[in-house]
Amino acid sequence: MFVPRAILVTGGAGFIGSNFITHFMAANPGCRVVNLDILTYAGNLKNLVGVEKNPDYRFVRGDICNGELVRELLAEERIEAVVHFAAESHVDRSITGPEIFVRTNVLGTQVLLEESRRHWEAKGVERFRFLHVSTDEVYGTLGETGYFTEETPLAPNSPYSASKAGSDLIVRAYYETYGFPALITRCSNNYGPYQFPEKLIPLMIHNIVANKPLPVYGDGRNVRDWLHVKDHSSAIETVLKGGKPGEVFNVGGNNEWFNIDIVQLLCDLLDERLGRPKGESRGLITFVKDRLGHDRRYAISAAKIKRELGWEPSYTFERGIAETVDWYLANGAWVEEVTSGAYRDYYEKQYGGE
Ligand code: NAD
Ligand code: TDX
Numbered sequence: 205m206f207v208p209r210a211i212l213v214t215g216g217a218g219f220i221g222s223n224f225i226t227h228f229m230a231a232n233p234g235c236r237v238v239n240l241d242i243l244t245y246a247g248n249l250k251n252l253v254g255v256e257k258n259p260d261y262r263f264v265r266g267d268i269c270n271g272e273l274v275r276e277l278l279a280e281e282r283i284e285a286v287v288h289f290a291a292e293s294h295v296d297r298s299i300t301g302p303e304i305f306v307r308t309n310v311l312g313t314q315v316l317l318e319e320s321r322r323h324w325e326a327k328g329v330e331r332f333r334f335l336h337v338s339t340d341e342v343y344g345t346l347g348e349t350g351y352f353t354e355e356t357p358l359a360p361n362s363p364y365s366a367s368k369a370g371s372d373l374i375v376r377a378y379y380e381t382y383g384f385p386a387l388i389t390r391c392s393n394n395y396g397p398y399q400f401p402e403k404l405i406p407l408m409i410h411n412i413v414a415n416k417p418l419p420v421y422g423d424g425r426n427v428r429d430w431l432h433v434k435d436h437s438s439a440i441e442t443v444l445k446g447g448k449p450g451e452v453f454n455v456g457g458n459n460e461w462f463n464i465d466i467v468q469l470l471c472d473l474l475d476e477r478l479g480r481p482k483g484e485s486r487g488l489i490t491f492v493k494d495r496l497g498h499d500r501r502y503a504i505s506a507a508k509i510k511r512e513l514g515w516e517p518s519y520t521f522e523r524g525i526a527e528t529v530d531w532y533l534a535n536g537a538w539v540e541e542v543t544s545g546a547y548r549d550y551y552e553k554q555y556g557g558e
Contacts, residue, residue, distance in 0.1 A: 205445050206333055208284035210236035212277060214268050214316065215290030217241040219399045220337070222251035224287065224437040229258055231441070238281050239263045240274070241290065245546055250538060251398040268312040271319050278323040285333040285444060286320050288313065291371075294402050295341075295364045296554060299496050302363035309367035314374050321384045334386040335444050336375045340429070340456065341365035342390060345499035352390075353505045354452045361497045385449035389440055392456040392504045396433035396524065397531040401543055402550065404428075405525075408467050409532045410539060412474045412485045419555050422494030424464030427501035431457035432519035432528075442515040456504025457517045464489075473529045492555070 211228075215221040216239030229237055237258075241247045243265055255261050262281070266273045268290045277283065290312060292298065292305045317334065324332040343352040344359030358373070360366040378384040393404075401410045411418050439455040447453060471485035478485075509515045532539060543551075 206285075206331065207232075207445060208235060208331070208333070210238070210281050210283050211285040211287055212238045212240060212281070212283045213287045213289065214240050215247070215288070217243055217247035217249055217251060217263075218289060218293070219246070219251070219396075220394055220433055220436055221289035222248075222398060223396065223433045224289070224440055225252060225261070226255055227434060227437045228441055229255060229261060234260065236260050236281060237262070238277060238283070240266055240268065240277060242267045244292075245550075246293065246400050248398075248542060250541070269307065269315050271315045274316060274319040275323070278319060283323065284331050285335065286316060287335045287337070287440065287444065288316060289337045291368070292364070294400075295362045296402070296495065297550075298362055298364035298367070300553070302367075305363050305367040306370070309364075310370040310374070313371035317374060317378050317384070317386070321378060321382055324384060332385055333444055333449065334375070334378075334384065335440060335447075336371065336386060336388045337440065338372050338388050338390045339365065339368050340390050340392045340454065340502050340504050341499065342369040342372055343502075346501040346503055348501065351503050351505035352454060354390075354454055354508055361499055365499075379450040387443055387447045387449060388452045389443050390452060390454050390504075391436050391439070392429035392431050392502060394433045394436050395430055396528055397535070398538070399433070401539065401547075402554075404463065404466065405470065405528065406532060406539075408470045409474065409529060410543065412471060412488065413478070413533070415488065417490040417555075418467055418471075418488045419490055419492040420464055420467055421492060422498060424462065424467070424491065426463050426498060427460050427503065428463065428466075429456050429503050430459050430461060430466075430521060431455065431517060432524040435517040435519055438518070439509060439515050442513050443509070446513045453509045453513070454504045454506050455509060455515075456506040457519075457521070458504075458506065459521050460501075460503050469525065470529065473526065477529065477533060
């Protein structure tokens, strides 16, 4: 098993990166964790409650595209593994502004890879891993049946997923060309605490609480496969420690839902908690124009990670979604902070005001 003594986490102030750091540090005392994050709208140090006091933790505000900074950090901190989360992650934003997606997701990954490769090749770094956190969206869309496996050809449809697929292929090339010890994980849709309320689940919770319309794209019959963020974090740790370099591992919860069913479920859970009459919040559901190039269905086969590394999700959706709703209700101050200012401009552009 590969157990690193110092890791560089990129994008560790975002939704999944912060969850990974929190759980990884608790489970691996003594391992140094350096968090490199530029703090875009999606990065928030308040996602890392308690972590900042740990003497093994260091935060560096900086850009993954800055090769000099990456080089310095890798050498100075004697980094043995890079866990790469940093990205532009929202499909709708990639449709209105694709450029930054190519810069961060493609170029940023290439810069990190190149600096990591040089660091790995330099004397004194015998043990090294580069884990690239990718997504099931690189496989494109499914019809009503079937699953994405690691052999499914890449066929991304949005600028976001195309930029992630581009980065996956560069990671692959570094393994094939240089023998650089890289791994890729491709996970399905995550949910849980600290997710930015531009994504389906936190957006709907936020709007239900605020009594605002719930914008469901198209006919609401698109399917996503939902996994609790903590299970994604545990899968990444499992692959980092046990995965063979050069391999790809799909990660998923075997938990497919139509969007409309998720929205209705959230309405019902919140009616109960807010003391509203049963069915009241469903009245907020509003079907809106479909997302451009909207993928119909994602469904992951996570058979390989289970078979080869013994990983399985620990959350049932029933428990995870209830806990998530309760977390958002108990953390109004966090939601208020991230939905003020620039968020309002985004929301207005995306949904035309209300
Ligand atoms: P997020 O948008 O919440 O966080 C991204 C983080 O990256 C932010 O903290 C941001 O400040 C940072 N960042 C952006 N550009 C940067 C740069 N140039 N330099 C340094 N830091 C930068 O994203 P997330 O939902 O936590 O996703 C994390 C990763 O997981 C992404 O690579 C995403 O593609 C992948 N992923 C996400 C999901 C999901 O459901 N959210 C599913 C599968 C895979
Ligand atoms: O307001 C909305 N209304 C709506 O119907 C929003 C924000 C979304 N949707 C639909 C679109 C999708 O079919 O809900 C589904 C989920 O949408 P998102 O939360 O934006 O997620 P998705 O596009 O599936 O992508 C997510 O999963 C894979 C993450 O954002 C990616 O980073 C990850 O790679």
